[in-house]
Amino acid sequence: MTTTSPPQTGDLSLPARPGWPDATGHFGVFGGRFVPEALIAALDELTEAYEAMRVDPAFLAEFAALQRDYTGRPSPVTEVPKFAAHAGGARILLKREDLNHTGSHKINNVLGQALLTKRIGKTRVIAETGAGQHGVATATAAALMGLSCTVYMGEEDTRRQALNVARMRLLGAEVVPVTTGSRTLKDAINEAFRDWVTNVETTNYVFGTVAGPHPFPAMVRDFQRVIGDEARAQVLEREGRLPDAVLACVGGGSNAIGIFTAFVPDEGVRLVGLEAGGDGVDTPRHAATITGGTPGVLHGARSFLLQDENGQTIESHSISAGLDYPGVGPEHSYLHDIGRAEYRPVTDAEAMEAFALLCRTEGIIPAIESAHALAGALVLGRELGSRGAGGRGDEPPLLLVNLSGRGDKDVETASRWFGLGDRQEVDPGPGLDTDQRPTEGAVSNAEAIPPDQVGVDAVGDVATGGRTNAGSGAGETA
Amino acid sequence: MSALQERIGAAKAEGRSALIAYLPVGYPDVEGSIEAMVAAVGxxxxxxxxxxxxxxPGMDGPVIQEAVDVAVRAGVGMRDVLRAVEAVTAAGAVPVVMSYWNPIERYGTDRFAADLAAAGGGGAITPDLIPDEAGAWIVAAQEHDLDRVFLVAPSSTDARLRSTTAACRGFVYAASTMGVTGTRATVGDAAEKLVARTREAAPDLAVCVGLGVSDGDQAAEVAAFADGVIVGSAYVRELLEGRGVEGVRALTRDLAAGVRRAGVRA
Structure with missing residues (x-):
């Protein structure tokens, strides 16, 4: 494929669909369906409706129009040279999913699944959400299409992402704080499945990532692959070449699959997924599922997961609510298994350094999730530069980073991190020493907003007392 | 004929349904849960x-979630489960392990089958493992002569009823309603219809009904059309609310009377 113009948005019938999964949703040994029998009929119905819809010109036209006129696709590609000055001489391009309506890539998938919900004649959607981005996107699509909407969100996450809770309620969705288990994304998914099995006749589960039982991993990939389809054509058009590496953060993995898929056949393009390393993968506090996990079954599919010797899921930890998930989509486990993609951990501290650096150098506030990919690009750029291995000839390495979301929702977490943490004690990690560039305009400790005054009034009853983010590590180390 | 088939067949010969009690290992602690199981047998x-x-536990409602959460946090594992299996065998009932798939896979499918058989276990019920994904388990269960119980639901198509029951041995677990575990005021017509459809798909397989049965009257209602009555949340509630083994005994007596007053079935 050497086209130099972006493909039509929403064109799901592109021929380059990977040869996986198989007809029953297996990516090698991963994927499949590990769900109660009661859900099989609904999953079959969804699979059948989706397979018919994805080749239906009327659906494709409606989906494309929504992506263009409502989401604002195609999203641009932005070069960030001042940020890249810290990346060992590599050039860095950002795919700007942060500019989508609702502020992240999540809208791509949700519009597709909401259309599908209408097509199978259901009137209610449910969703799980971690950072709140998928919940906001689902609430948005439900408002647009006149569907009733319930969003399950771990109680812990409703506190650290209070702004998104308010946003979902403004959009007319019911937000149910989940108080079971670790009170985060994994428990929200359990609760959403319980709702679905009870109300399956009227309700469709709009799953937010490329995990879960078949057909979700393949279907969400198809809805998200527009990211990579656009980006590949955009990079070819402006550079006349493909990038040397494509980087994306991986929690469940939908933005990463979204940008990877178009590049999977391009063997010369490295695909790099950045997992949430939390306090470090050598500590118990991380969410780096492929780096630090083992294969098993969680939430309806076989994939890598964080589990103990009894097969119990281990609670994950990350400063980023959207990456704070002990599982990962089965296609990532497969890409790891066959060696087509590599997965690396990025600690909270490394991600927050990259977060601050992008803000200061380029005037873009990224989602903390996406900041993990940015941190990975700084490290990879330095590795490539230090080996003297430019892209080709004298050209510097060209890195494409998926900026999957914007950081408005993370401003409070960031102010706490930078306001309370003594910067001298935050180890930026190897290769991320930004002292070479003074932090002009950065918030100093003295200017920081006291934590008990952050965000209290803005979010109503949700962040009662302003106590937030007990599990993020950031506040606790201060 | 397996021990499970014999036991359900013996109940049928008495003109009644079998009473199947669920209790999670490790609540309130391992010893306490084993005592509760033995009390139910007695x-x-x-x-x-x-x-x-x-x-x-994606298929469980709040009652079972609460108890199981305590056991998970206490680190209860398959070794404790196997100890409970031995105790139930010794007490004279047939133990069947009820497990989501990952703990079994993590323990090792073959190792689980071998150790379960050695402990006197009859087999396993796997609520989130459909036969389509169960190849390794079916092979291991055959190897060790264990029963494997899969689930059918009101939403199952006739084709799935046939394929699922064909993969079962011992009995098939008919989920009475679309939903999670928990006590309900009524069990509803859906269960009876499902049992009838399941019998049509597999005339020789015992059909036991779970989800929602909490007392002797409901047990009698279900026993009128099912080979076995499965009770879970009501048992766990006895323990959660502090009535202990005495509560378990009283509930069992009520349920055991219920399965005996359903009248003669065809």
């Missing part, structure tokens, strides 16, 4: 579902 339970604690 008071008339034919089969004990020995529950394996799991961190993400």
């Amino acid at each position: 008071a008339g339970a034919d089969v004990i579902e020995v529950g394996v604690p799991y961190s993400d």
Whole structure:
């Protein structure tokens, strides 16, 4: 494929669909369906409706129009040279999913699944959400299409992402704080499945990532692959070449699959997924599922997961609510298994350094999730530069980073991190020493907003007392 | 004929349904859960579902979640489960392990089958493992002569009823309603219809009904059309609310009387 113009948005019938999964949703040994029998009929119905819809010109036209006129696709590609000055001489391009309506890539998938919900004649959607981005996107699509909407969100996450809770309620969705288990994304998914099995006749589960039982991993990939389809054509058009590496953060993995898929056949393009390393993968506090996990079954599919010797899921930890998930989509486990993609951990501290650096150098506030990919690009750029291995000839390495979301929702977490943490004690990690560039305009400790005054009034009853983010590590180390 | 088939067949010969009691290992602690299981056997339970604690019990309602969460946090594992299986066998009932799939896979499918058989276990019920994904388990179960119980639901198509029951041995677990575990005021017509459809798909397989049965009257209602009555949340509630083994015995007596007053079935 050497086209130099972006493909039509929403064109799901592109021929380059990977040869996986198989007809029953297996990516090698991963994927499949590990769900109660009661859900099989609904999953079959969804699979059948989706397979018919994805080749239906009327659906494709409606989906494309929504992506263009409502989401604002195609999203641009932005070069960030001042940020890249810290990346060992590599050039860095950002795919700007942060500019989508609702502020992240999540809208791509949700519009597709909401259309599908209408097509199978259901009137209610449910969703799980971690950072709140998928919940906001689902609430948005439900408002647009006149569907009733319930969003399950771990109680812990409703506190650290209070702004998104308010946003979902403004959009007319019911937000149910989940108080079971670790009170985060994994428990929200359990609760959403319980709702679905009870109300399956009227309700469709709009799953937010490329995990879960078949057909979700393949279907969400198809809805998200527009990211990579656009980006590949955009990079070819402006550079006349493909990038040397494509980087994306991986929690469940939908933005990463979204940008990877178009590049999977391009063997010369490295695909790099950045997992949430939390306090470090050598500590118990991380969410780096492929780096630090083992294969098993969680939430309806076989994939890598964080589990103990009894097969119990281990609670994950990350400063980023959207990456704070002990599982990962089965296609990532497969890409790891066959060696087509590599997965690396990025600690909270490394991600927050990259977060601050992008803000200061380029005037873009990224989602903390996406900041993990940015941190990975700084490290990879330095590795490539230090080996003297430019892209080709004298050209510097060209890195494409998926900026999957914007950081408005993370401003409070960031102010706490930078306001309370003594910067001298935050180890930026190897290769991320930004002292070479003074932090002009950065918030100093003295200017920081006291934590008990952050965000209290803005979010109503949700962040009662302003106590937030007990599990993020950031506040606790201060 | 397996021990489970014999036990359900013996109940049928008495003109009644079998009483199947679920209790999770590790609540309130391992010893306490084993005592509760033995108490249920003594008071008339034919089969004990020995529950394996799991961190993400997607098919369970709040009652079982609460108890199992305690067991998970206490680190209860398959070794404790196997000890409970031995105790139930010794007490004279047939133990069947009830487990979400990941704890079994993590323990090792073959190792689980071998150790379960050695402990006297009859087999396993796997609520989130459909036969389509169960190849390794079916092979291991055959190897060790264990029963494997899969689930059918009101939403199952006739084709799935046929394929699922064909993969079962021992009995098939008919989920009475679309939903999660928990006590309900009524069991509803859906269960009876499902049992009838399931019998049509597999005339020779015992059909036991679970989800929602909490007292003797409901047990009698279900026993009128099912080969076995499965009770879970009502048992766990006895323990959660502090009535202990006495509560378990009283509930068992009520249920055991219920399965005996359903009248003669065809």
